[in-house]
Amino acid sequence: MVATFLMTLALAFVVVLVALLLFWKFGAPFYRVEKENIVKLLELILSGQATEADWEVFAGYPIRHDAELEKIQQRCLDIAESHYTGGRRVLFTEEGLALLQKVLDDLRDDFNHDSTDNQRR
Numbered sequence: 001m002v003a004t005f006l007m008t009l010a011l012a013f014v015v016v017l018v019a020l021l022l023f024w025k026f027g028a029p030f031y032r033v034e035k036e037n038i039v040k041l042l043e044l045i046l047s048g049q050a051t052e053a054d055w056e057v058f059a060g061y062p063i064r065h066d067a068e069l070e071k072i073q074q075r076c077l078d079i080a081e082s083h084y085t086g087g088r089r090v091l092f093t094e095e096g097l098a099l100l101q102k103v104l105d106d107l108r109d110d111f112n113h114d115s116t117d118n119q120r121r
Contacts, residue, residue: 027050037115038058041054044050045091046100055086058076072107079099079103
């Protein structure tokens, strides 16, 4: 009985040690929201293919690495405050979808502006 406990404890220690070594060598996994992710999410929402979980991940994950993306997220959260229906096939009201379409259009305009600036350099 004691031997089984000690073997289990040793094995657990080895598994944790291996995991820590892998994280140290390769880095801990992380999720970072980029502009492309937001565009894809909005496209899914507007086409009725996004799930409630898709929205919750976006809404609940802080964006600290890019102030512009943080503002876009806040814009979407403001829209969700009054237009999010959740739990249904369509996550937003018609008015909410129209407002999200405007956010998507602005993001796409931003992409076009960024790619034009990059081509000039």
